[in-house]
Amino acid sequence: MIELGYYSMCAALGCGALAMVLAVLAYRGRREDLHDSARHAVWGTAFFTSLACAGIVYAFVVGDYQMEYVWGNSDRDMPLFFKLGALWGGQSGSLLFWGWLVSMYSALVALRHRRDGVTLMGPVLATLMVVQVFFLAIVIFGSDPFRRADFIPPDGVGLNPLLQHPAMVIHPPCLYLGMIGFTVPFAFAVGALISGQLDNAWLKKARMWAIVGWIFLGAGNVLGGWWAYLELGWGGYWAWDPVENASFMPWLAGTAYIHSAMIQERKQMLKIWNMVLILTTFILTIFGTFITRSGLISSVHSFAQSNIGYYFGAFLILTIVVSAGLLIWRRNDLKSENHLDSYLSRESAFLFGNLILLGGAFAVLYGTVHPMFAEMVTGKRISLGPPFFNQFMIPIGLGILLLMGIGPLIPWRRASWSALGRIFSVPVGLMVGAVLVLLAFGVVHSYALVTFGLCVFVTGTVLIEFWRGIRARMSAHGENPVLAFFRLFGKGQRRYGGYIVHIGVVIIFIGFAGAAFTQEAETTLARGETWSFRNYDLTYRGLHYERTPSVEKVAADVLLRENDVDVAVMMPRKDWYMKNKQLASEVAIHATVGSDLYLILATIDEETERASLKLYWNPLVSWYWIGAIVMVLGGVLVLLPTRRRKVAA
Amino acid sequence: MSIKFLKPLPACRLRVSAWVGCVALVGVAALCLSWMGPAWSQSAESSSALAQGQEQGRAEAQPSPQVDFAKLEAALMNPCENCGGKPLSGSYCGGATEAKTKMRRYAAEGQNEEQIVASFVAEYGEWILAVPEKTGFNVLAWAVPIGALLVGGGLLSGFLRQSNRARVAAGGSAPAGGAGSVPSGGSAPGSSPRSETADRPRLNLRREDIGDPGPAVIEDFLADIEDEDTHPQPGQVQSAAAGRPSGSDLSRPSASTGSPVADVADPDERRHILRERLARELEDD
Known part of the structure; x- marks a missing residue:
């Protein structure tokens, strides 16, 4: 299986490189036959990366611990569900998974746009394959998941306990689908710049892919927040952690692009600006991956420091240089055909929205990297925590909300x-x-x-x-x-x-506003004691112990009464993962539409059975999750094919 | 020597400047407000019911009620090297527990909040603060994003001015509520603005853009129609769908009303008539 997986990766790399060369040759000679061959090579790449991924999944399922990656990220006692998720639980597996998603997107692009001409699609496929080859090369030469151990261990060390949560099985693929989703509109933009086909054609072709990426990235961010809320036990869902910021920045830039593209579609304006936006969005996805993988910035859930960061740094610089070069080269062809009719118009509102969204993305970007600059310049470490980001992002968020209200009603052209x-x-x-x-x-x-x-x-x-x-x-x-x-x-x-x-x-913002009324409290209770908080009474009824082959669990049994009526039994827990030698907290949440009661078992004294509990009363948190679902549904609605009205000849 | 910048600006530019200036001011004011005032999370934390919860309950009391530990924990980072850059608030690892215990010990020794923070900074360094002091190089953390936002606002303002100038040079009309039509398409070199306006297709809206009679589309349509209706121009109005009546055709005298829309004094009535015609037009499709 190791050999099959490894050679599949090599074959995928070969196919990707071949597809890239064929696409370039097809474009240069305007040869459809070569373009067909390039498309077949793209599909071949997708086949071989799929085979490689299937190889790792199979190794996880059967427990082939001779593979270092499988050994380091799973064990026999892990449920199958988490074994499947372990594919992206570590550095090398997640990179292969990333490469596989690039190949699947590329294959779908090649399929969907198979009838489009070589002039635009040649450079598009070539660009996609450059990204593909980059990821496969990193996996093969920098972080090989099929590396064989010198011995055959009887069991694996298990997945990081924090990652053993259903949200972590859904969140990373969603996030990757979003990040990689923006590769496709980026490829269309580069294709348009290279080919000189700078009318709206590329924009319309890229639109669906941009929205797909936007939906997945947004959903991935929210799922990450859901995981943090349930698993990290600090009472919130967003902490402006560098890794969170890394995926939030491209989402902001992508949002600006999706809105700005509407102006180009309608008015043939902002051509260069839309190029800048989509190129920036892709660059931010690579930048986010760079800071996550390089270990440059410490984060709760970044991958271990490795030389992978150098590859990403080089690719980031290459992408910026090539993008800037193409923009400069085509600057005269990107001039707008029309002008703004009025400052009081929907176009202006969109532009102000762009300014705020990009301003937000830049504030997050600078806040993320400033501590690193500060240490380089002054030699002193500093931190920029959530209060810093809130100072910027709350007013920016309110500005976006205001423009969301103005945009739909203010007329196009002039008012x-x-x-x-x-x-x-x-x-x-x-x-x-x-x-x-x-x-x-x-x-x-x-x-x-x-x-x-x-x-x-x-x-x-x-x-x-x-x-x-x-x-x-x-x-x-x-x-x-x-x-x-x-x-x-x-x-x-x-x-x-x-x-x-x-x-x-809007619903999400209502959830945000609820955070203004969060209350927290902590106490230490002896068995049988009752703690009153707001209109709740929490009675601590003792500790419960449970042991599985790999985890020791101890939970505090707390009866929750609201207005003197029993409403729930809450069991906040501490889990000790014996193989990983890691302690993890499992919070207990009593969620309603109005508020969440969020209970954490902070510490326990096993001799006296006294338990220290921390409690958060989080109003309107459910609105955040509901709003995200509505947002995704709306996005899916946007993607549905339009019924075109017949126009009489 | 003339002082150019003291020349009175044209009304349209004044309006632009006021608009851009207002937005910039609101933005800067909001940022300053959030900077100087309590941030959302901070105020949330300051409204913590830590003390309240413990007073209400039958749990043990805090040693020093004048110290808001929740606020302190939010203002400090977790000193644990293994747990990354997380705030102390909400961290429960060994390092965090130790720091929290230490915080309570300092309070029991009589230190107030500022002194506790100073003790932590002295012990761990400035990185223990969730938000550093606004001094020296740290000022850039605030100045760069605000500066970028202002530069972005300036560039946007410049773009709007340039667009306005280009439009006026191309024979466009006064902006923002001003009367007149706004042509689309490029201008032929050497021709006068007036003749360009007459010769160029005047409607940006194409028939296939209409698709469904969505209200914003209706508004666009009405804007185009009213524009021409109020300021009729010579020349043929182009419609993207050949053979179909264009938007301007809808403003002609109709069989039902028998009068040009421009003759109807009441704007609401005029819009109603136009809307009705648009609805009929869309039904014909």
Whole structure:
């Protein structure tokens, strides 16, 4: 199996390199026959990388511990579910998995765009194969997952306990699908720059791939937050950790690109800007991988330091230089055909949105790397923790929320102040009303008030847009409101799917606002003692022990009563992984739509059975998860194929 | 010597400057507010019910109630070398537990919050602070992102001005609520702005763009129609779908109303008529 996997990787590398060369030759000679061959080689690469991945998965399933990677990331007692996830649990396996995903995306691009001409698709496939060859070369020459151990160990050492969670089986693939998803629009952009086909064709072809990448990256970020919330036990889901930042930055830049591309599609403007955005998005994915893999910046879940970082550093520099060079080369061809009609227009709102999104991405980027610069310059270590990032990102987030409300209603091309007053009077009225109601209920937290107010404003604008669409259909087609509502999605899913995404973001922001009211408390309880917190009573009923062949578990049994009614038994736990010699905390969460009660077993005294508990009351956290689901659903709606209206000749 | 920058700006530029200036000011004010005031998380932590929970419960009391340990833990990083750059708040490894115990011991010895922080800095170094002091090189951590945002705002403002100048040079109309049409397409060199406007296709909106009569599309359509309706231009209006009536055709006198839309004084009524015509037009598709 080791040989099969290794040689499959080598064959994949060969196929990838061949596809790259064939695609270049096909482009240079405008030869469709060579382009066909390049496409076949792309599919061959996908086949061989799939075979290599299947080889590792098989080794995990049968427990082939002679493979160092399998030995270091699994053991006999691990459930099959986690064994499958162990493929991306370590450095080399995750790189191979990354390479496999690149090959699958490339194969799908080659399939979907098989009828497109060689002039654009030649450079596109060549670019994809450059990325493919880079990853396969790293796996083979820098971090080989098929390396054989000198002896045959009877059992593996097991996967990192923190990674043994269902979220970690879903989160990394989702994140990788997002990061790699942006490789495809990047390849289209590079293809357009090389071929000189700089009209909207590349943009339209890349659109679907960009949205796919955006959805997966967003979902991956949220799933990462879900894992952190359940597994890391610090009461929150986002801590501005460098690795979190690494995947958040490209998402912000990608969001800017998706919006900015609409302006080019409609008005043939911002051609160079859209190029810059998509190139930046891809560069940020490589940068994120670079800081995660190089060990340059310490993080709770970065991979171990290795020489892989040098490969990524070199590739990052190469990507930046080539991208900048292509942009400079084609700068005259990228001039806009049109101009902005007015500063009061949707185009301007999108541009301000771009500014804020990129400003946010840059603030996160600089905050992530500044400690490293500071240490290089001053020789002193410093930290930039969550309070630093919140100082920037909360106002930036509110700015984005505001523009999300303005964007859908402000007309394209131009608007007048009087028209704006008419358009926005209802949503602004709703916003002011909501803020007054909240003030009347005693909510005085400034950020929370602004957030809730803006959430109402954005919801108002989206609902007005829906209502106007329904009304237009009712008057144009005589449909009833329900039918009109569903038919809006049937024919205008791109627009209305986008609005659903906005609603999802609003729900997420409500979840964020809830964080302003978080309360925490900690105490040490003896068996039988009751702890009152808000309207809850927590009665500690003692410790429970459980032992499996590889894990010793001790849990505190806590009865939760709310308003004198039993509502749940909470069992926060400490797990001792004997093989890894690692201690992990398992939190207990009583989740409702309104708030989460989040209980952590901090320490225990086994002699006296006294337990130290830490409690977080996290309002509206569920809204964050619900909002993310809505956002993904909206994104999927956007991706549905559009029913085109027949145009009479 | 004339002082150019003291020349009065045209109204449109003033409006632009005001718009850009307002946005920049709001942004800077928001950042300053968040910088100087309590950040969200900090205020959340300061509103912690640590003391409250323990007073309400029958648990043991904190040794020094005047010290907000939750706030302190949020302001410090976990000193454990193995656990990466996590805040102390929410860390439960051996190193974190030791640091928390130490914090409570300092409080029991009578140190206030500032003194405890100073003790930690003296012991571990400045990196123990979740947010460093705003001195020396550290100032760049704030200055660079704010500077980048301002530079970005300046570039955007420059782009908007340049776009405005190019549009005016190409024969476009006054922006933002100003009357007049805005042509699309490039301008022929040597021709006058007026004739360019007349000869060039005036509608950016193409028939296939309409697809579904979504409200924003209607708004676009209405903007185009009203634009031409109010300021009729000579020349043929181009429609992307050959043989189909263009947007401007909808503003012609119709059989049903018998009058040009421009003759209708009430803007709402005018828009209603246009909307009705648009709806009929879309039904024909």
